Amino acid sequence: MVRASGDPNAASARRGVTPGRTGLLTIGDGAALAGGSLTLDSTAGTSLSPGVALNAGTVNLGSGQLSILLENPGSLPPDTSSLVLAGEALTSLQQNSANLNLLSYTSLDLYGTGALETPGSLRLSAGQIRGFNQNGGQLAIRANRLVLDNRGDATAIAAAPNVSGDLLLQADHIVLGEGNLRVDQFSLIDFDAGSGLEFEGTGSFSAQNDVTGTVAAVLAGQQANHSLRAGGILALGGNGNGSTALDAALGGVLLLEGANVSLGADVLFPSGGVTVRSTAGDLNVTGSILANGTTQRLNDLVRYTNGGEISLRAAGGNLNLAAGSIIDVSAAIGGGDAGRVTLASPTGDLNLAGTLLGSGNGIGSGGSAVIDVLELPTLSHTGSALDAGGFFASRDYRVRTGDVAIDGMSRAGSFRLAADQGSITVSGTIDASGLTGGEIVLTASGNVSTATGSHLTAAGQEFSTAGKGGTIRLEAGAQRDGIITPGALLDLQPGSSFDLGVAALVEGDQTTPGSSAFLGQSTGTLHLRAPQTADGSDLTVAAIGADIAGASSILVEGYRLYDLTSTDGTITSDVQTSIKMTAQSSEMPPTPSPAVSCQAALRIHSRPYLFSLRGGNHSPHWRPYPWQHL
Secondary structure (H helix, E strand, O other): OEEEEOOOOOOOOOOOOOOOOOOOEEEOOOOEEEEEEEEEEOOOOEEEOOOOEEEEEEEEEEEOOEEEEOEOOOOOOOOOOOEEEOHHHHHHHHHHOOEEEEEEOOEEEEEOEEEEEOOOEEEEEOOEEEEEOOOOOEEEEEEEEEEEEOOOOOOOOOOOOOOOOEEEEEEEEEEEOOEEEEEEOOOEEEEEEEEEEEEOOEEEEEEOOEEEEEEOOEEEOOOOEEEEEEOOOEEEEEOOOOOOOOOOOOOOEEEEEEOOEEEOOOEEOOOOEEEEEEOOOOEEEOOEEEOOOEEEEEOOEEEEEOOOEEEEEEOOOOEEEOOOOEEEOOOEOOEOOOOEEEEEEOOOOEEEOOEEEOOOOOOOOOOEEEEEEOOOOEOHHHHHHHHHHOOOOEEEEEEOOOOEEEOOEEEOOEEEEEEOOOOEEEOOEEEOOEEEOOEEEEEEOOOEEEOOOOEEEOOEEEOOOOOOOOEEEEEOOOOEOOEOOOOOOEEEOOOOEEEOOEOOOOOOOOOOOOOOOOOOOOOOEEEEEEEEOOOOOOEOEOOOOOEEEOOOEEEEEEEEEEEOHHHOOEEOHHHHHHHHHHHHHOOOOOOOOOOEEEEEEEEEEOOOOOOEEOOOOOOOOOOOOOOOOO
């Protein structure tokens, strides 16, 4: 296709192209093409003679494959049919085109060292950018505005494993646009963006090896749903400007990933979602990641967007939030709700010296936090940081190893803590109270204890829309991979207290008109769960010494575990019979009050298999009566 237009912004696009070896476009020596914009496009090869004159403000060149020869390029493969830009033709394009757009339907190959540069805008579109014959040197791509994308939906080619040389991407404004783009056969990709590195549209940018950069900011463009992945380290630092003249769009989504990640540049994704993940080592944050809510003015209308989500995950090392770093999902001043922050270091330490912001600013809901760590002996430091940031909607902790002490004050409408391989001791206060009753869930493979002076409240001022109060659930001896910790004990000690009341409660029973019970309303519930003893006659719950106020019911549940991993998850007729006989012989201890009930439960474990029922008189409608729960 050859197109000349008086409009410098005239656009054309081909998608879903299958490159071939026919359809050669030839522009011979001495030819002259001029216009506001020129488009030369072939899905196979293109032959552009050195003496061709292309005179246009915007030049669009597309080919089945495109090769650019710079300094000391070496030799091209002998069977190449790609468009080759070199020598005078390349120099002319660089100097005379205000907007130069180069598109390949497969790969865009860069040979040698030196620089591909233009004073205006440069757009490179391909499924893959490959480096050849850099021999340890540097190849630079420079423009005022540089766009890298795969708008032609091209397919990448296999990359060579042995590479050397660096690729410098330098512009005032760099945009990573739509489509999936790989950059291979460079040892390092280095971004230098004076005003910012912007992500636009749906796409991905993947580098074979290390990625570094110095940028004013990392920010969301229009309809951003993007990722930047490095096969090696990913290190993006700020350039010291402290701000960018570019505006970040709302609601973008971004994934930043590398083996080790260092993030010092500010990330601006208002009301969006940002995930930063290290796959093999530490994740270090020294800058700001902002997904806060915003105020939007539409003529005389004012509307608010909610805070977004930020997830920081160090899969193979420590998660370090340095002093001065900021993680912000707070609501806008005036309206909207705060968002959610996830901090995960399941094999390393969480070093929290930075600032977490998740306030609802007095109008909307406060922020939510998910903490997943290897060890967390005490919640005091993490809880203080969450309190200072306004994360009062929900807090969800997972501690992979070791005991956990809940000391001091922990306040959230929903509070959850799981200790995978340890015990939980509450010596402080867990406050899940609110306008309606909240939720507290503590689960440990070891003991769960509420010490003298501790206080757990899920009280409410009013009943929920379902007419309910809050819930508190405590479980000791939770199975892990089919194993129960011997001797795990649930211990509600004297001097500890629970509050499950609802202030709006109107006394009376179900026959009293106007009472809460008459209206089908009930206060909160307490659920205590622990393993049964070996003979099935009792469960591992110590005598309850705590003061329990306002509970409409207290359920004490003793469960027995059946591990079917050795039978590939098959519930055979023998297993069914065994479960039924054990269930019929189990007797839970008597309870002191009608509001308290004891219940036997069954848990079947099989890893990694699915369950299946096989044979026997109980199939296919077998029920493990009188067990209450599966």
